[in-house]
Amino acid sequence: MEAGLSGAEKKAILLAGGSVLLPKDFHLPFKASRSTAGPGAGSVSVVFTFEGLRVKKSISREQGEFELLETVTGLCMTHRGKPFLDMVEIQPTIYHSPEQAFINLHQECIYDCKFCTSPRLGKDATKDLDLDKVRRMIREVADRKDLCAVSITSAVVGSPKATIDEMVEVVRMVRSELGNDIPIGVEPYISEASQIERLKDAGADEIKMNVETFDPEIFQKVCGELDLDWIMEALGHAVAVFGRGKVTTNIIFGLGESDRSILEGVERLAGMGIVPTLRPLRLNEINRPVLEEVLGPIEPVSPERILSLSRRSKEILIRHGLTPTTYRTMCHHCRCCDIVPFADI
Ligand code: SF4
Ligand code: SF4
Secondary structure, three states: OOOOOOHHHHHHHHHHOOOEEOOOOOOOOOOOEEOOOOOOOOOEEEEEEEOOEEEEEEEEOOOOOEEEEEEOOEEEEEEOOEEEEEEEEEEOOOEEEOOEEEEEOOOOOOOOOOOOOHHHOOHHHOOOOOHHHHHHHHHHHOOOOOOOEEEEEOOOOOOHHHHHHHHHHHHHHHHHHHOOOOOEEEEOOOOOOHHHHHHHHHOOOEEEOOOEOOOHHHHHHHOOOOOHHHHHHHHHHHHHHHOOOOEEEEEEEOOOOOHHHHHHHHHHHHHHOOEEEEEEOOOOOOHHHHHHHHHOOOOOOOHHHHHHHHHHHHHHHHHOOOOHHHOOOHHHHHOOOOOOOOOOO
């Protein structure tokens, strides 16, 4: 065991590190997740749980910074050859996430955010879905005891309005298939404030619209086609429609921004009633060249920075009486890709 590390410290090392090597001939107890959105997009991943925490990691049969080992008492994990987790389990996902059907409708996007892997995936990795396919997927998992939430995301196809029209239909269908008890989260790109009401009226309970970065220069280089002022305005409107503690947003860190810009952003959002996700940048062979072309060489995110930002964000949330643990959908509920204040630290 790496001496005396807390569960959160181990999770931060996992989040900052590379793949997990599986034992030869190891049979996964559950189907691996082939995500088309989120930090693991394009890779085959598995959710590992240990010490009450969970983390989604890409897996490999050839090499890995971490190695999963079978012992007589179960599974354990090493890190760079040294004992790391003495007990680890593999948790099933429903779609993409444990306990959630988190469905990405489309991957090809009219925008080109440089960190985003989804639009750069090959045709074989994408799963363009329509209303009927999503209905079939929902019916397949409707009776699962572990289904706690449905979340819907999508790249922007054709236009923001066309994508919202489709998402509204999907949310309405999910609500009619599963009834009123299941929480539904949506992660749209909004082009008109009224689209937020439409998603709420269709049956969505929580909404996420992503800021990505509060550093204006980096925003321009990385998501230059989007408009940060508009996203903030839309987030404010979303709080008026969905309520305090029902709206969220991603802030990606590791793009060269300062801690100060992140924490000032958290303060601003918390003041609006929004709990952001602080998401360490995940680099892979798809997004690294595109990002380095606009940002130059990128320093890897350290486990220490992941932990420190999460701790300082927690202090801000405490002052505003907010917590991610009241959210019932999407990443705050999933807890696989970040150090989640209150849940992990
Ligand atoms: S809007 Fe940006 S982050 Fe979202 S899917 Fe399109 S390219 Fe990716
Ligand atoms: S934390 Fe969010 S991005 Fe990561 S696996 Fe869960 S739902 Fe997907």
